[in-house]
Amino acid sequence: xxxxxxxxxxxxxxxxxxxxxxxxxxxxxxxxxxxxxxxxxxxxxxxxxxxxxxxxxxxxxxxxxxxxxxxxxxxxxxxxxxxxxxxxxxxxxxxxxxxxxxxxxxxxxxxxxxxxxxxxxxxxxxxxxxxxxxxxxxxxxxxxxxxxxxxxxxxxxxxxxxxxxxxxxxxxxxxxxxxxxxxxxxxxxxxxxxxxxxxxxxxxxxxxxxxxxxxxxxxxxxxxxxxxxxxxxxxxxxxxxxxxxxxxxxxxxxxxxxxxxxxxxxxxxxxxxxxxxxxxxxxxxxxxxxxxxxxxxxxxxxxxxxxxxxxxxxxxxxxxxxxxxxxxxxxxxxxxxxxxxxxxxxxxxxxxxxxxxxxxxxxxxxxxxxxxxxxxxxxxxxxxxxxxxxxxxxxxxxxxxxxxxxxxxxxxxxxxxxxxxxxxxxxxxxxx
Amino acid sequence: xxxxxxxxxxxxxxxxxxxxxxxxxxxxxxxxxxxxxxxxxxxxxxxxxxxxxxxxxxxxxxxxxxxxxxxxxxxxxxxxxxxxxxxxxxxxxxxxxxxxxxxxxxxxxxxxxxxxxxxxxxxxxxxxxxxxxxxxxxxxxxxxxxxxxxxxxxxxxxxxxxxxxxxxxxxxxxxxxxxxxxxxxxxxxxxxxxxxxxxxxxxxxxxxxxxxxxxxxxxxxxxxxxxxxxxxxxxxxxxxxxxxxx
Ligand SMILES: Cc1cc2nc3c(=O)[nH]c(=O)nc-3n(C[C@H](O)[C@H](O)[C@H](O)COP(=O)(O)OP(=O)(O)OC[C@H]3O[C@@H](n4cnc5c(N)ncnc54)[C@H](O)[C@@H]3O)c2cc1C
Ligand SMILES: NC(=O)c1ccc[n+]([C@@H]2O[C@H](COP(=O)([O-])OP(=O)(O)OC[C@H]3O[C@@H](n4cnc5c(N)ncnc54)[C@H](OP(=O)(O)O)[C@@H]3O)[C@@H](O)[C@H]2O)c1
Numbered sequence: 287x288x289x290x291x292x293x294x295x296x297x298x299x300x301x302x303x304x305x306x307x308x309x310x311x312x313x314x315x316x317x318x319x320x321x322x323x324x325x326x327x328x329x330x331x332x333x334x335x336x337x338x339x340x341x342x343x344x345x346x347x348x349x350x351x352x353x354x355x356x357x358x359x360x361x362x363x364x365x366x367x368x369x370x371x372x373x374x375x376x377x378x379x380x381x382x383x384x385x386x387x388x389x390x391x392x393x394x395x396x397x398x399x400x401x402x403x404x405x406x407x408x409x410x411x412x413x414x415x416x417x418x419x420x421x422x423x424x425x426x427x428x429x430x431x432x433x434x435x436x437x438x439x440x441x442x443x444x445x446x447x448x449x450x451x452x453x454x455x456x457x458x459x460x461x462x463x464x465x466x467x468x469x470x471x472x473x474x475x476x477x478x479x480x481x482x483x484x485x486x487x488x489x490x491x492x493x494x495x496x497x498x499x500x501x502x503x504x505x506x507x508x509x510x511x512x513x514x515x516x517x518x519x520x521x522x523x524x525x526x527x528x529x530x531x532x533x534x535x536x537x538x539x540x541x542x543x544x545x546x547x548x549x550x551x552x553x554x555x556x557x558x559x560x561x562x563x564x565x566x567x568x569x570x571x572x573x574x575x576x577x578x579x580x581x582x583x584x585x586x587x588x589x590x591x592x593x594x595x596x597x598x599x600x601x602x603x604x605x606x607x608x609x610x611x612x613x614x615x616x617x618x619x620x621x622x623x624x625x626x627x628x629x630x631x632x633x634x635x636x637x638x639x640x641x642x643x644x645x646x647x648x649x650x651x652x653x654x655x656x657x658x659x660x661x662x663x664x665x666x667x668x669x670x671x672x673x674x675x676x677x678x679x680x681x682x683x684x685x686x687x688x689x690x691x692x693x694x695x696x697x698x699x700x701x702x703x704x705x706x707x708x709x710x711x712x713x714x715x716x717x718x
Numbered sequence: 719x720x721x722x723x724x725x726x727x728x729x730x731x732x733x734x735x736x737x738x739x740x741x742x743x744x745x746x747x748x749x750x751x752x753x754x755x756x757x758x759x760x761x762x763x764x765x766x767x768x769x770x771x772x773x774x775x776x777x778x779x780x781x782x783x784x785x786x787x788x789x790x791x792x793x794x795x796x797x798x799x800x801x802x803x804x805x806x807x808x809x810x811x812x813x814x815x816x817x818x819x820x821x822x823x824x825x826x827x828x829x830x831x832x833x834x835x836x837x838x839x840x841x842x843x844x845x846x847x848x849x850x851x852x853x854x855x856x857x858x859x860x861x862x863x864x865x866x867x868x869x870x871x872x873x874x875x876x877x878x879x880x881x882x883x884x885x886x887x888x889x890x891x892x893x894x895x896x897x898x899x900x901x902x903x904x905x906x907x908x909x910x911x912x913x914x915x916x917x918x919x920x921x922x923x924x925x926x927x928x929x930x931x932x933x934x935x936x937x938x939x940x941x942x943x944x945x946x947x948x949x950x951x952x953x954x955x956x957x958x959x960x961x962x963x964x
């Protein structure tokens with residue numbers, strides 16, 4: 287089928303693009319023409335890294351076949367458009383799990399590699415790219431390459447933002463599990479210092495850690511939140527999560543949710559247990575992917591879409607930069623519902639442009655209110671900049687190119703591996 | 719005790735809905751599959767997926783539109799539980815209708831070739847006295863509409879053929895003839911269409927197709943609520959239909 291002019295959005299829906307879109311059913315039918323190209327997975331990136339206005343976008347989600355699975359070693363090889371959702375429903379009943387998972391399972395294998403995504407076990411297992419074996423890469427000159435771990439083009443492709451070519455297939459080392467459930471502990475904390483203490487105490491004994499933070503709290507309550515830590519359980523069976531209705535968001539607004547219902551959800555969440563700690567036995571689905579149960583939740587932000595702001599500041603800078611960021615957000619009154627705080631460990635990823643680095647990372651959503659939102663971001667940027675922190679391209683729709691160049695030291699090395707026939711709106715914005 | 723091995727031959731096995739039908743089949747019981755299509759490499763990729771899920775697979779690459787190819791010999795020596803015919807093509811109608819050769823080709827893919835295959839499977843089913851023949855039709859075959867009457871008419875032809883075949887085979891209670899009628903399904907065939915609430919995932923349609931095959935349903939709308947929609951459309955007075963863009 288010939289390419290169709292279509293409008294594609296990312297998860298934040300602020301700057302949709304119009305492009306010639308191909309949706310190949312087979313890796314052998316991917317074609318390139320004279321215009322610049324870019325792969326598009328499930329569009330779960332928030333900003334413009336998965337978009338290419340006026341270009342040629344190659345939608346990969348129909349490339350979803352498992353090519354090999356070794357039931358004794360857990361090595362999986364699959365086409366790059368398979369979603370983590372599909373992988374989990376395949377491997378969980380067999381006693382295997384993803385080496386790490388982002389907060390949604392509606393992302394493709396290729397997208398997870400291209401953004402070198404991280405999960406709640408970063409302090410133990412590093413990034414997604416730490417577990418990726420051979421990669422099959424198709425370049426825009428139609429050449430096919432088998433990339434082995436350790437090779438420069440392999441490291442450039444991990445976290446390579448889709449700019450080194452189209453990943454057609456990849457190997458992923460899964461990890462064994464005895465049960466699909468986790469033993470989870472929730473601990474209330476009253477500020478960032480306490481958060482850092484709990485983080486440090488938990489890193490040895492807890493495989494998965496993350497914190498939910500109340501961004502609307504200020505004054506004495508500033509930085510209050512709930513620390514969530516979990517370990518794989520020995521009990522609970524190997525049932526995977528149920529299939530989603532339709533992984534592709536339908537193209538019209540869904541009003542099933544509104545600000546009010548999410549606000550209420552948050553309050554319930556915060557008040558959900560008495561005392562300081564609480565223990566629960568939880569299936570991996572609500573533990574790792576709580577939002578996946580709420581189909582199309584991002585529509586609550588309305589037509590103008592939303593931003594996610596995610597930064598990391600190094601441990602050496604201490605808690606103060608994050609405190610300052612939280613103060614600025616609370617003062618702006620633009621607080622978002624979903625604020626996630628986590629510490630990254632020092633397991634280095636092979637990826638040249640990988641985002642995680644040892645420190646504290648904060649991620650939160652902001653409804654797009656135009657200039658006032660961007661003004662706030664500029665203030666937050668100043669804090670991140672003076673702490674020598676950086677921003678996550680997968681979430682970004684507005685970072686200052688100077689910050690990108692300053693904070694990704696392997697950028698020049700990466701440029702050698704760019705595919706000259708590929709580009710993205712993010713990349714163009716960085717070089718405008 | 720685990721259920722006995724299920725033997726199925728699938729024509730147009732690489733289609734997205736057929737793939738999902740087979741994934742559902744393989745998740746329910748041990749299976750031996752003969753995957754038939756026009757492209758050896760693609761069939762091998764599909765076979766790798768289904769093997770990872772526990773199935774035994776053989777592949778057979780041939781031109782399904784060529785009546786000279788003696789593919790029947792590959793069906794000998796097996797008692798088949800299922801013959802499934804899934805290939806199809808949804809062309810750009812405007813372009814196709816301006817070119818007599820393209821018209822012929824579309825009818826070949828969607829009607830002549832499936833009918834030839836069904837005809838060749840019929841004596842095997844009669845001889846076995848059991849087994850299922852299932853073909854993908856479409857809700858588009860229920861009433862010709864301006865947007866896709868070329869495609870729709872080929873699917874209507876399949877419907878009429880299967881209805882007659884079902885009649886002929888009625889004296890073999892073990893033999894079932896199943897017409898699968900998906901509604902709008904999110905597959906490469908419809909990749910260029912905007913996705914509204916009437917779309918179902920290929921995974922869901924495949925699962926429902928497998929249920930219908932197991933039950934030996936004569937006609938199955940996938941999902942079943944398409945029956946209501948198509949019933950409405952079928953009975954819509956002509957003057958009203960003509961005011962729609964359906
Ligand atoms: C609710 C939610 C929670 C999230 N939580 C996390 C989290 O905890 N941690 C985290 O790291 N991220 C998180 N993310 C972000 C998300 O994991 C990443 O943006 C992910 O890369 C999206 O994958 P995708 O398949 O949708 O790719 P897209 O967003 O479509 O594309 C992402 C990039 O990958 C490239 N790409 C896609 N497929 C290929 C391919 N086959 N070959 C080459 N390049 C390709 C694209 O060109 C683009 O540059 C979250 C997102 C959401 C919506
Ligand atoms: N998708 C829908 O909305 C929908 C709705 C109603 C009914 N249907 C019907 O359901 C069936 C499966 O559809 P799908 O959406 O799964 O389709 P699909 O993924 O687009 O696959 C189409 C299939 O047809 C094969 N094919 C196309 N032209 C061919 C030719 N000339 N010779 C041999 N094989 C050919 C393809 O083979 P290759 O892999 O080799 O290209 C592929 O196996 C079709 O009969 C379709 O008409 C679909």
